[in-house]
Amino acid sequence: xxxxxxxxxxxxxxxxxxxxxxxxxxxxxxxxxxxxxxxxxxxxxxxxxxxxxxxxxxxxxxxxxxxxxxxxxxxxxxxxxxxxxxxxxxxxxxxxxxxxxxxxxxxxxxxxxxxxxxxxxxxxxxxxxx
Amino acid sequence: xxxxxxxxxxxxxxxxxxxxxxxxxxxxxxxxxxxxxxxxxxxxxxxxxxxxxxxxxxxxxxxxxxxxxxxxxxxxxxxxxxxxxxxxxxxxxxxxxxxxxxxxxxxxxxxxxxxxxxxxxxxxxxxxxxxxxxxxxxxxxxxxxxxxxxxxxxxxxxxxxxxxxxxxxxxxxxxxxxxxxxxxxxxxxxxxxxxxxxxxxxxxxxxxxxxxxxxxxxxxxxxxxxxxxxxxxxxxxxxxxxxxxxxxxxxxxxxxxxxxxxx
Numbered sequence: 001x002x003x004x005x006x007x008x009x010x011x012x013x014x015x016x017x018x019x020x021x022x023x024x025x026x027x028x029x030x031x032x033x034x035x036x037x038x039x040x041x042x043x044x045x046x047x048x049x050x051x052x053x054x055x056x057x058x059x060x061x062x063x064x065x066x067x068x069x070x071x072x073x074x075x076x077x078x079x080x081x082x083x084x085x086x087x088x089x090x091x092x093x094x095x096x097x098x099x100x101x102x103x104x105x106x107x108x109x110x111x112x113x114x115x116x117x118x119x120x121x122x123x124x125x126x127x128x129x130x
Numbered sequence: 131x132x133x134x135x136x137x138x139x140x141x142x143x144x145x146x147x148x149x150x151x152x153x154x155x156x157x158x159x160x161x162x163x164x165x166x167x168x169x170x171x172x173x174x175x176x177x178x179x180x181x182x183x184x185x186x187x188x189x190x191x192x193x194x195x196x197x198x199x200x201x202x203x204x205x206x207x208x209x210x211x212x213x214x215x216x217x218x219x220x221x222x223x224x225x226x227x228x229x230x231x232x233x234x235x236x237x238x239x240x241x242x243x244x245x246x247x248x249x250x251x252x253x254x255x256x257x258x259x260x261x262x263x264x265x266x267x268x269x270x271x272x273x274x275x276x277x278x279x280x281x282x283x284x285x286x287x288x289x290x291x292x293x294x295x296x297x298x299x300x301x302x303x304x305x306x307x308x309x310x311x312x313x314x315x316x317x318x319x320x321x322x323x324x325x326x327x328x329x330x331x332x333x334x335x336x337x338x339x340x341x342x343x344x345x346x347x348x349x350x351x352x353x354x355x356x357x358x359x360x361x362x363x364x365x366x367x368x369x370x371x372x373x374x375x376x377x378x379x380x381x382x383x384x385x386x387x388x389x390x391x392x393x
Contacts, residue, residue: 032287
């Protein structure tokens with residue numbers, strides 16, 4: 001868990017996590033498909049509306065995330081969710097539940113990352129724009 | 131050896147039966163030998179749509195239950211030589227047939243016909259499982275509505291789980307004007323979510339209702355846009371490359387062309 005200290009003056013090798021299980025899903029998760037994993041989940045494809053991913057670690061979607069995801073499902077509030085296009089029906093991290101604002105029509109096509117900062121789920125573009 | 135294609139959607143009322151009837155009629159028009167199987171046991175209506183209701187003697191459950199031979203239950207279409215219907219039972223329910231029986235049935239039909247098209251019931255339960263059991267290929271029908279697309283997505287997932295890979299999509303009842311005004315999901319929006327090959331797009335058309343009520347198929351109507359769309363889909367099924375129909379023919383030129391019967 002040493003490498004989990006977020007931000008500030010880190011070296012590239014600090015970013016490498018090796019102590020957790022990670023699974024790679026090489027397809028799109030469709031409506032009604034639920035995936036639970038104890039560890040990190042990486043999806044090469046989309047997560048469609050009506051699909052669910054629950055992971056005890058982080059969730060990374062190399063595609064469009066439009067379903068429900070729950071990262072840090074066993075209470076890890078350092079867990080994060082990242083997607084090429086983050087438009088979840090609902091996004092949960094540890095014991096926080098959020099959903100996108102009702103009136104927002106997102107035209108954001110950049111990768112985004114969601115994590116808990118100061119007790120609230122914050123969404124930022126990733127990598128952060130300079 | 132023929133090809134067994136299941137027409138499915140998840141949601142009801144999106145046009146599975148109409149699509150099945152039109153694809154069958156279209157393939158028969160091209161000279162193929164086609165069997166249509168109504169797998170919607172208990173709520174049969176493919177026979178009504180084809181105008182063959184009054185000719186039913188035996189149905190699918192009689193065949194799978196061994197009460198009659200397959201030949202006896204197949205009803206020959208009124209118009210096309212090579213088109214046959216295996217009707218569903220109306221007085222029984224989905225549990226009266228099981229997937230193994232359907233597999234055997236499809237294998238028997240495949241020996242005799244070029245195409246076997248199965249009209250799948252709505253839902254994801256037993257009826258759906260029966261309908262897809264013997265199929266080699268699947269066609270998913272949806273309409274540009276969020277609920278229909280959601281169900282189509284679920285169905286595609288279930289088809290993949292059942293090893294029916296690469297289903298193809300028909301988007302039915304598209305209203306070009308509403309799409310252009312941003313009031314209806316566009317073809318791109320739907321493809322974006324479902325991410326499967328597009329087999330065709332059928333515009334919303336009153337002629338579908340008119341012809342269906344007469345027990346005919348709109349594909350026989352040379353003038354209608356939906357008929358043209360179905361003819362294109364049929365050609366794509368036979369392996370031809372046909373470009374998508376241009377749905378925007380609301381202008382004067384389009385009207386003239388439509389009037390003259392060219393499309």
